[in-house]
Amino acid sequence: xxxxxxxxxxxxxxxxxxxxxxxxxxxxxxxxxxxxxxxxxxxxxxxxxxxxxxxxxxxxxxxxxxxxxxxxxxxxxxxxxxxxxxxxxxxxxxxxxxxxxxxxxxxxxxxxxxxxxxxxxxxxxxxxxxxxxxxxxxxxxxxxxxxxxxxxxxxxxxxxxxxxxxxxxxxxxxxxxxxxxxxxxxxxxxxxxxxxxxxxxxxxxxxxxxxxxxxxxxxxxxxxxxxxxxxxxxxxxxxxxxxxxxxxxxxxxxxxxxxxxxxxxxxxxxxxxxxxxxxxxxxxxxxxxxxxxxxxxxxxxxxxxxxxxxxxxxxxxxxxxxxxxxxxxxxx
Amino acid sequence: xxxxxxxxxxxxxxxxxxxxxxxxxxxxxxxxxxxxxxxxxxxxxxxxxxxxxxxxxxxxxxxxxxxxxxxxxxxxxxxxxxxxxxxxxxxxxxxxxxxxxxxxxxxxxxxxxxxxxxxxxxxxxxxxxxxxxxxxxxxxxxxxxxxxxxxxxxxxxxxxxxxxxxxxxxxxxxxxxxxxxxxxxxxxxxxxxxxxxxxxxxxxxxxxxxxxxxxxxxxxxxxxxxxxxxxxxxxxxxxxxxxxxxxxxxxxxxxxxxxxxxxxxxxxxxxxxxxxxxxxxxxxxxxxxxxxxxxxxxxxxxxxxxxxxxxxxxxxxxxxxxxxxxxxxxxx
Numbered sequence: 001x002x003x004x005x006x007x008x009x010x011x012x013x014x015x016x017x018x019x020x021x022x023x024x025x026x027x028x029x030x031x032x033x034x035x036x037x038x039x040x041x042x043x044x045x046x047x048x049x050x051x052x053x054x055x056x057x058x059x060x061x062x063x064x065x066x067x068x069x070x071x072x073x074x075x076x077x078x079x080x081x082x083x084x085x086x087x088x089x090x091x092x093x094x095x096x097x098x099x100x101x102x103x104x105x106x107x108x109x110x111x112x113x114x115x116x117x118x119x120x121x122x123x124x125x126x127x128x129x130x131x132x133x134x135x136x137x138x139x140x141x142x143x144x145x146x147x148x149x150x151x152x153x154x155x156x157x158x159x160x161x162x163x164x165x166x167x168x169x170x171x172x173x174x175x176x177x178x179x180x181x182x183x184x185x186x187x188x189x190x191x192x193x194x195x196x197x198x199x200x201x202x203x204x205x206x207x208x209x210x211x212x213x214x215x216x217x218x219x220x221x222x223x224x225x226x227x228x229x230x231x232x233x234x235x236x237x238x239x240x241x242x243x244x245x246x247x248x249x250x251x252x253x254x255x256x257x258x259x260x261x262x263x264x265x266x267x268x269x270x271x272x273x274x275x276x277x278x279x280x281x282x283x284x285x286x287x288x289x290x291x292x293x294x295x296x297x298x299x300x301x302x303x304x305x306x307x308x309x310x311x312x313x314x315x316x317x318x319x320x321x322x323x324x325x326x327x328x329x330x331x332x
Numbered sequence: 333x334x335x336x337x338x339x340x341x342x343x344x345x346x347x348x349x350x351x352x353x354x355x356x357x358x359x360x361x362x363x364x365x366x367x368x369x370x371x372x373x374x375x376x377x378x379x380x381x382x383x384x385x386x387x388x389x390x391x392x393x394x395x396x397x398x399x400x401x402x403x404x405x406x407x408x409x410x411x412x413x414x415x416x417x418x419x420x421x422x423x424x425x426x427x428x429x430x431x432x433x434x435x436x437x438x439x440x441x442x443x444x445x446x447x448x449x450x451x452x453x454x455x456x457x458x459x460x461x462x463x464x465x466x467x468x469x470x471x472x473x474x475x476x477x478x479x480x481x482x483x484x485x486x487x488x489x490x491x492x493x494x495x496x497x498x499x500x501x502x503x504x505x506x507x508x509x510x511x512x513x514x515x516x517x518x519x520x521x522x523x524x525x526x527x528x529x530x531x532x533x534x535x536x537x538x539x540x541x542x543x544x545x546x547x548x549x550x551x552x553x554x555x556x557x558x559x560x561x562x563x564x565x566x567x568x569x570x571x572x573x574x575x576x577x578x579x580x581x582x583x584x585x586x587x588x589x590x591x592x593x594x595x596x597x598x599x600x601x602x603x604x605x606x607x608x609x610x611x612x613x614x615x616x617x618x619x620x621x622x623x624x625x626x627x628x629x630x631x632x633x634x635x636x637x638x639x640x641x642x643x644x645x646x647x648x649x650x651x652x653x654x655x656x657x658x659x660x661x662x663x664x
Contacts, residue, residue: 038651045645052642137647159491271640278639281650286618289658307610308603310384313377313472315465318613319370326621 004028007039011046014145019118022145029137030123044137047144052270054086054143055257056150058164060190061174063155066200066240070174071151072108073240074249075117078149081250084116086147090135090154090164091122118147129280132163136277139167165193166276169260169269170253174200177213191220196234196252203239210237229265231256296325336360339371343378346477351450354477361469362455376469379476384602386418386475387589388482390496392522393506395487398532398572400439402506403483405572406581407443410481413582416448418479422467422486422496423454450479461612464495468609471499497525498608501592501601502585506532509545523552528566528584535571542569561597563588628657 005013005024013021029040061067075085087108111117123134139150154164165171173194191197197217202210218235225232234252238245260266290296299321306312337345337356345353361372393399407417419440443449455466471482486496497503505526523529529549534542546567553565566584570577592598622628631653638644 041645041647041651045648048642048645133647140645270642274639274642274646275636278646278650281647282622282654283615283619285650285654286622286657287615289654290614290618304607307606310380310602310606313373313380314606314610315373315469315613316377318610318617319373322614322617322621325618 004036004039007042007046010039010043014043014047014141015050017146019115019145022118022141023120025141026120026134026138029141030126030134032125040137044140047141050144051140052143054139054148054150055170055253056139056152056168057253058152058154058161058168058171059174060154060161060164060172061200065174065176067153067174068107069240070198070200070238071153072110073243074246075108075111075149075151076114077243077246077250079111079114079116083149084118084147085111085149085151086118086120086139086142087111087151087153088120088135088138088142089122090131090152090160092128092131092160092163118142118145127284128159128163129284132160132167133277133281133284136167161190161193166273169266170195170256172249172253173197175213175217176201177206177210194233195226195231195256196236196249197221198236198238198245198249200238200240202237202244203241207237229260229269230263231259290321290325293325293328295328296321299324336368336371339374339378342371342375346375346379346473347382349478351447351477354450354473355452357473358452358466358470361473362458362466364457372469376472379473382476383472384475386471386480386482387502387585388471388484388500389585390484390486390493390500390503391506392486392493392496392504393532397506397508399485399506401572402530402532402570403485404440404442405575406578407440407449407481407483408446409575409578409582411443411446411448415481416450416479417443417481417483418450418452418471418474419443419483419485420452420467420470420474421454422463422484422492424460424463424492424495450474450477459616460491460495461616464492464499465609465613465616468499493522493525498605501598502527502588504581504585505529507545507549508533509538509542526565527558527563527588528568528581529553530568530570530577530581532570532572534569534576535573539569561592561601562595563591622653622657625657625660627660628653631656 003024005021010021010025010028014025025040025043028036028043031037031040059067059071071087075087078085108119112119120138123131123138126134135152139152142150150168152164152168154160171193173190173196175197177199199210199213199217214235214237221233221235236245236248236252238249240246257266260269303312303317303320307314307317335356337353342353342357342360346357357372357375360368360375363369363372391399391403403419407419410417440451444451452470455463455470458466467484471484474482482500484496484500486492503525505522505528507529509531531542531545531549546569550567553567557564568577568580568584570581572578589598592601635644635649635652639646639649
């Protein structure tokens with residue numbers, strides 16, 4: 001059996017910045033056992049006053065754009081500036097395909113071996129909702145442990161971007177120059193989410209096409225203004241190989257932070273994210289309770305075959321099951 | 333007030349292939365009123381014996397790949413073969429951005445004016461779960477009305493592909509030749525879903541690059557075999573402008589249908605889809621009941637501010653609310 005500490009021991013360990021205990025606490029939050037997750041939830045509540053002070057940065061881009069090398073180089077630069085950096089990942093595909101991002105810490109050797117950095121792969125064995133709830137708890141635990149920049153990596157397309165956007169302060173989209181005019185298949189919705197776009201791998205003979213791409217993307221961004229926060233997304237060039245542009249990316253993020261904190265947006269955004277988190281969690285908990293209910297299980301068992309065969313409309317059985325579940329109360 | 337027919341009148345109208353009544357019935361299913369949706373659900377159950385006989389084809393691809401022109405040309409060819417064709421859409425972004433796909437029927441003028449075709453834009457005002465449940469009901473209603481090919485269009489990236497994959501028999505991915513080596517940002521997960529890939533807009537000087545792309549994609553597909561159904565995804569070339577290749581696409585789909593019907597896969601796949609539909613619907617219904625509950629509303633009202641401000645862990649309030657909701661039963 002895995003060793004479990006007391007709530008106070010976890011909290012004390014995290015407050016003192018103990019990386020081993022931080023790691024164990026995140027494992028607790030990622031557990032599929034209710035008792036583990038309840039303890040983790042109490043722990044998050046316990047350390048909540050120590051959270052919220054980090055800068056939370058989401059990083060996305062299609063496979064091949066160099067997210068890992070960017071995070072490695074960018075994270076290293078932040079360490080050199082005296083920051084403590086945590087790297088988390090949201091990858092809903094990892095349950096199926098054994099994790100494509102951050103699955104292998106050796107891809108970020110510099111960060112993985114540095115004590116001021118903390119790297120955690122995407123939790124597996126959860127739905128996207130579960131993955132993002134766990135990553136959010138991991139983020140707060142890292143903050144309580146003293147990390148002041150949290151980088152959240154995700155894959156370049158799809159629903160996981162929305163999940164990450166809903167947990168970060170700043171959303172960074174990595175792109176390549178000269179990879180086609182179709183904006184590399186990046187969905188309009190993801191362009192809309194981005195606070196900045198970094199054209200990556202700008203080294204070797206790549207500068208001229210990158211400059212051209214910069215101007216194209218900057219034009220494209222005019223289609224996606226952010227009037228609610230008075231911010232125009234910027235396009236920057238960077239190379240993780242030479243380090244070119246990385247400081248400018250950081251300067252831009254700091255400028256953004258200052259500007260949003262000066263307005264009401266920063267706090268309003270975080271408040272909205274907390275509510276969104278709660279809503280996601282409610283959905284998960286309701287679904288779990290439903291599937292454990294004995295009467296529901298029994299009706300499902302006897303009627304499921306009729307839905308399978310096409311004799312009974314799935315919507316009709318869904319309604320019956322939910323009515324049955326809701327009619328019970330304390331007996332549950 | 334909108335006119336509502338009786339269950340029997342809707343059913344009779346649909347059975348007789350009355351397009352106006354079909355359209356009204358779909359509107360009923362898309363309604364946000366419970367009473368409308370309940371009637372729609374009963375209607376689907378009523379006509380269920382007449383459903384299931386169509387060939388359901390999902391069509392996806394990034395914006396710019398020409399989904400609408402493909403569906404127009406492909407659908408026209410099927411009409412000429414004596415088929416009745418319905419075109420539906422799943423677009424979860426349409427609630428935000430006023431509908432990017434099928435929003436404007438005039439993009440498919442030929443189909444829109446042909447009485448053997450039926451075009452229905454993506455329902456709006458629902459979550460992705462709601463959109464796909466409504467589209468599934470629309471699909472069954474179209475089948476009961478005698479349409480024998482259902483084309484379901486969706487956007488090229490993200491979660492909506494999974495929703496569409498879960499409601500169709502055959503999943504077709506449209507791509508362009510020469511638009512970059514990054515597989516146009518199409519997520520690995522979407523390549524994995526595809527039963528065939530069509531390189532589109534192969535006209536003019538485009539034949540040679542298209543042939544090269546075909547060979548590349550065919551190689552890429554070796555990475556995504558489908559052992560569960562003994563099918564290797566094929567790559568085809570087509571032009572909606574000249575009509576080149578469209579018949580071959582149809583032949584391939586028919587070959588697939590025959591092969592899958594000869595094995596157990598066809599029926600097993602549809603059975604799984606029905607169960608998946610039920611599960612989605614349960615989640616929606618639970619969420620709705622929760623949000624209408626008076627005690628839940630009250631606690632939410634008094635505690636929400638603490639979550640917003642960061643004083644109370646979202647996961648803790650979520651648990652309290654769900655516990656409160658589940659403790660009630662009949663009183664609800």
